[in-house]
Amino acid sequence: MSYWHIDYHSKYQALTxxxxxxxxxxxxxxxxxxxxxxxAYGKVLLLDDDLMLTEKDEFAYHxxxxxxxxxxxxxxxxxxxxxxxxxxxxxRVLQHxxxxxxxxxxxxxxxxxxxxxxxxxxxxxxxxxxxxxxxTDGIKYVHNCTDKFDVILVxxxxxxxxxxxxxxxxxxQDCHKILEEDGILCLQSESPWxxxxxxxxxxVNQDLKSLFPVVKAYGxxxxxxxxxxxxxxxxxxxxxxxxxxxxxxxxEADLKTKYYNPNIHYGAFKLPTFxxxxxxxxx
Amino acid sequence: MSYWHIDYHSKYQALTxxxxxxxxxxxxxxxxxxxxxxxAYGKVLLLDDDLMLTEKDEFAYHxxxxxxxxxxxxxxxxxxxxxxxxxxxxxRVLQHxxxxxxxxxxxxxxxxxxxxxxxxxxxxxxxxxxxxxxxTDGIKYVHNCTDKFDVILVxxxxxxxxxxxxxxxxxxQDCHKILEEDGILCLQSESPWxxxxxxxxxxVNQDLKSLFPVVKAYGxxxxxxxxxxxxxxxxxxxxxxxxxxxxxxxxEADLKTKYYNPNIHYGAFKLPTFxxxxxxxxx
Numbered sequence: 347m348s349y350w351h352i353d354y355h356s357k358y359q360a361l362t363x364x365x366x367x368x369x370x371x372x373x374x375x376x377x378x379x380x381x382x383x384x385x386a387y388g389k390v391l392l393l394d395d396d397l398m399l400t401e402k403d404e405f406a407y408h409x410x411x412x413x414x415x416x417x418x419x420x421x422x423x424x425x426x427x428x429x430x431x432x433x434x435x436x437x438r439v440l441q442h443x444x445x446x447x448x449x450x451x452x453x454x455x456x457x458x459x460x461x462x463x464x465x466x467x468x469x470x471x472x473x474x475x476x477x478x479x480x481x482t483d484g485i486k487y488v489h490n491c492t493d494k495f496d497v498i499l500v501x502x503x504x505x506x507x508x509x510x511x512x513x514x515x516x517x518x519q520d521c522h523k524i525l526e527e528d529g530i531l532c533l534q535s536e537s538p539w540x541x542x543x544x545x546x547x548x549x550v551n552q553d554l555k556s557l558f559p560v561v562k563a564y565g566x567x568x569x570x571x572x573x574x575x576x577x578x579x580x581x582x583x584x585x586x587x588x589x590x591x592x593x594x595x596x597x598e599a600d601l602k603t604k605y606y607n608p609n610i611h612y613g614a615f616k617l618p619t620f621x622x623x624x625x626x627x628x629x
Numbered sequence: 630m631s632y633w634h635i636d637y638h639s640k641y642q643a644l645t646x647x648x649x650x651x652x653x654x655x656x657x658x659x660x661x662x663x664x665x666x667x668x669a670y671g672k673v674l675l676l677d678d679d680l681m682l683t684e685k686d687e688f689a690y691h692x693x694x695x696x697x698x699x700x701x702x703x704x705x706x707x708x709x710x711x712x713x714x715x716x717x718x719x720x721r722v723l724q725h726x727x728x729x730x731x732x733x734x735x736x737x738x739x740x741x742x743x744x745x746x747x748x749x750x751x752x753x754x755x756x757x758x759x760x761x762x763x764x765t766d767g768i769k770y771v772h773n774c775t776d777k778f779d780v781i782l783v784x785x786x787x788x789x790x791x792x793x794x795x796x797x798x799x800x801x802q803d804c805h806k807i808l809e810e811d812g813i814l815c816l817q818s819e820s821p822w823x824x825x826x827x828x829x830x831x832x833v834n835q836d837l838k839s840l841f842p843v844v845k846a847y848g849x850x851x852x853x854x855x856x857x858x859x860x861x862x863x864x865x866x867x868x869x870x871x872x873x874x875x876x877x878x879x880x881e882a883d884l885k886t887k888y889y890n891p892n893i894h895y896g897a898f899k900l901p902t903f904x905x906x907x908x909x910x911x912x
Binding site for chain 1: 633635639640641642643644645646647667668669670686689822848849850852856857858886887888889890891892893895896897898899900901902903905912
């Protein structure tokens with residue numbers, strides 16, 4: 347029997363969509379994990395009732411979290427992914443031929459197990475010999491890590507519960523410490539249309555600017571996330587994501603994508619005035 | 630007593646938001662017109678239950694319908710607005726100092742009357758002596774018009790019911806006929822995320838390309854419209870919206886905006902690959 351799921355974007359607004367079948371519903375030590383079938387989006391992964399990814403549009407979020415940073419770095423070899431147990435981020439990282447090693451640190455092993463069953467096209471990437479999958483707390487992992495990385499991608503849930511610490515200065519400091527001298531950190535940073543999240547974007551931006559010489563936010567249209575418009579923040583020790591030579595690298599790599607392209611790489615950094623104001627940037 | 634309004638974005642998905650008060654609810658000869666108070670968006674105008682504008686984010690849609698075209702034209706003096714009875718588009722057109730005459734053709738006089746009561750900050754623009762407000766069918770008006778315009782802006786409702794004809798080739802042909810030799814037509818053209826609307830975007834683009842030498846689509850993040858991502862199509866007889874000299878004009882005009890700015894002017898035309906595919910454009 348079908349029903350309409352309600353995905354709250356704030357206390358006062360929500361996305362709602364028809365669910366024709368609950369394919370899986372289990373409780374992990376951390377959260378309720380569900381996969382539902384929907385006419386609008388295909389299969390949808392829900393964590394504690396919050397929409398995490400959909401079969402139809404996961405490409406937009408994952409491509410835009412991964413490719414701008416991977417092309418900004420001149421030669422990214424060692425990559426760390428925090429979160430992202432559905433492996434959509436990992437799948438896009440592995441499209442880059444320079445990659446020699448990817449460590450993916452997911453808190454909840456059952457997210458990956460469920461994803462393997464319902465989103466095998468994403469989780470099959472874990473079979474790549476360059477991948478090391480670790481199930482532990484990403485905050486502690488980064489704090490205790492003695493390795494160095496070229497790129498860190500933070501593919502977190504919303505800043506409530508376990509993911510809250512992934513938006514804090516102390517975590518960014520630890521990331522900075524384990525990045526190489528030309529390393530880049532990129533994180534999903536929520537929707538600027540939602541007042542509570544807009545505040546978060548603003549203070550995350552200030553914290554990143556206190557640590558990295560190059561901090562640039564960019565946006566993407568992701569229909570199933572809050573208000574349909576999502577920000578990412580790229581914090582870099584050396585490389586500028588707006589350098590002109592990146593365009594040719596993107597064209598030469600000729601990756602198979604559905605959202606990201608050479609024009610979007612630059613266009614995504616052009617933000618509306620109200621977002622620039624949150625970031626204390628000129629328009 | 631509060632309730633949650635459901636604004637369907639397709640048969641299978643909807644935006645839903647809390648309504649704390651119905652401020653107005655009347656039936657015009659064409660449609661049900663309502664204004665409701667909401668914690669998420671302030672006052673909201675609904676036509677036949679479909680969200681038309683919100684106090685909080687109307688700036689995004691209206692600025693992005695108006696300013697890219699007005700700055701692309703070298704000296705826009707005579708402007709025609711089809712639809713837009715809430716006068717948000719008119720308000721932004723009048724920010725441009727070159728404007729000598731604006732004709733606004735709205736089908737439903739009661740939309741403007743209700744807007745005057747609840748969105749006076751927008752409708753006060755009708756007091757400007759340069760404005761002529763005509764209540765009639767925009768399709769017939771354009772068909773029978775003997776005047777010429779520099780810019781035509783189509784601020785229509787969704788392509789269902791009376792607005793359907795505003796997405797047809799015959800209407801675009803009539804617009805082309807009443808545009809000056811360097812005139813520009815710009816229309817809102819729905820969300821590329823929704824399959825039914827994506828089809829429409831594709832055929833509107835083909836029709837415009839059959840008439841105008843320069844046709845460019847651009848996007849904007851509009852949280853309360855379908856899937857939060859909206860396309861516009863700009864069809865121009867002469868001027869290219871990506872010309873470099875536009876940047877300086879925007880800076881010099883220094884309009885008060887909350888979304889549009891010189892970077893967004895160019896960035897908005899950089900579209901995701903799946904949208905370029907709809908438009909048969911390279912990525």
